[in-house]
Structure formats: structure tokens, C-alpha cells
Amino acid sequence: MPDTLGYTFVITGAPWTTQAPQSALSVARAVLAAGHRIDRVFLYGEGVHLASSLASPPSDEHNWPHLWSAFLTEHEISAVACIASALRRGIVDPKEQARYELESSNLRSPFEIAGLGEWVEGNLKSDRVLYFHGAN
Amino acid sequence: MTDTTLHITNKAPDHPRFRYCLSAFKEGDALILMEDAVLALTDQEQALPSTSYALSADAQARAVANRAPRQQLIDYNDFVQLTATYSRIINW
């Protein structure tokens, strides 16, 4: 086993519906603290809500999309919201906004929108793939 | 596939997937309970494998930590260590 492992995180639980984004962030910090690498964070299903730039919780609550994007930016980790999951749920980048002639876009940086191929790649290239689902 | 497996579940003990998880458990495997699954620590109807661990933060939040065997409680660093040790992981 190599000393440094690469992890892919798949988050399928939405913030404010599940604990998944919080658990994933705590584990992600511990992965880096242990000297391992996070190859990619992939948002799937309800998990794409974590990429919304419009989430506005009360000021005395944690803003999970903001905390996640700050973490990803600081550590230069690739983060992808699945395009099929995202478009269905109204998470849109400027390119898709133009394509579907929508009023606005709301994808939070540094998240990008891409297909399930990115998840397949994670399966093949990362040493570990961890899933963070809702508990329902 | 003879590798041992790290099972990770966040489902409460009454959730069907918690049952599938335990039924898939084999000799040499380990189990991490996180989120709602930590309720299994004090579940009187559910025996756990001896190599079971529970995330301390989740157990404390739900006030089951003080009623659980201390050696079973782990932090996020221990969690990562376990995921590094086991190459096959199933997230139930």
C-alpha cells in the first residue's frame, strides 16, 4: 500500500436535508491531515444542492455550500456536479443557462458541471471512493 | 474477491440497509457506524460485530457516547486510518 492514497468523494445527500455534506467535510479535512490526496469531489443526485451559490441560511448557521467551496478552493481540489442531476434540480452554470435560455445561473465556484464519466474515472484512478448518502 | 471489507453505514438500526450491511459482514471485516447508525451502540435488540467503531462526534451529538464502550469510539482521523487500511469499502 502506498503511503499516500488518492480519494474520490461522492456526496449524494443534500445540505439541510441530510448530514452528508457535514460528515464528508470532516472526513475530507482528516484525509488531507493524514497526508492523503483528494482527487475529486463528485456531487450526485440530491448532493448537487451543495453546489448552489444561492443557499442563504440564517447568519448563525453554517453555510455548507460556502464552507465546501472555501475548502475546495484552498486545497485546489477538483469538484464536479453531475450534469443530469444538476440540471433537473436547477443547478446551472452560465453555459447551460445560455443553452437552455434560463433566467440565471447559480453554480458556486469552484464546482464544475460534468457527466458521470468523471465518476467512472474516479472509480478507476482513485485508491478509495467514499460515498456520503442521506440516512433516510 | 477474498479481501476483507470495511463497511460504513449511516443508517439507523431499524433501516433495512443497516440489516443488509450486517448480513454482509464477514470474518476479518470492520464496521464504522456514523450519523444515525451510532444509535446501534445502545440498541438492545442489535448485536454488533466486535470490530465495530462509531464516530465519536455523532455519538456525542446523540448522547449515546457515554453509554457506549469507549474503545469503540473513533474520531475522523481514525476513520481515515481505517479507510486507508481496508482497500475494499462499502458505504451502506
Added chain:
Amino acid sequence: MSTLIIIDQSPYGSWAGREALDMTFSLAAFDQPAALLFVGPGVHWLCQGQNADNLGQKSVEKNLSAASMFGVEDILADAGSCARYNLAIEHLISGTTLVESIRDTIAGYNQVVFAG
């Protein structure tokens, strides 16, 4: 690298199963060995004669029937769950294989994945 995708929720009431199916097709599209296992209420994905027109949803039976064409290696159903819901093999879409043990089945795959 073989992957088993498990669907344990009934069709139509939740979107998670459809997203599990998308994952399966996506693996197959990249030539990665993939199989599906239906357990619990999830075995209803495999029923013949589904008609979801009045729900405004597409029938998942059609999607699943295309699975082998897309390169999905196996469609497995937990025999105990089928018995519970009174489903015999002739009620299920063709190509379904009944498995007696979830434990033995998942032991045969490198990866075991739920979509949500």
C-alpha cells in the same frame, strides 16, 4: 474492476433508483463490468406490466429491458425479497437471475455501490 449497483427502493416513489441505473449504464458505456442487484421493495423495478403513464413518468421496465443491450452484465434479484412480494421469476423481466444470498453475491464484486 467489477461493480455491483444495488437498488433497494421501489420505482416511481423516489428518483434514487433511476440515478443508480444511470450510474450502471455509465459504467457499461466506459466498458467497465457492471451488474445490478435489486433487493427489498427494489425488486418491483423488475415487474412486467408496469404502466406509469398516469404518473407522468416513463416506465422503468423499458429502461431496464435495455440494460443488457447497453452492456450491463447481470440483473440480479434477491430471492427472499421476491418471495415476500409474491413475485415469481415469470413475473419479472426476462434475463433476471434470482440470488439466494446478498452476502455471497456482493462478495463477487470489487465495488458495491448505492446511488443514494
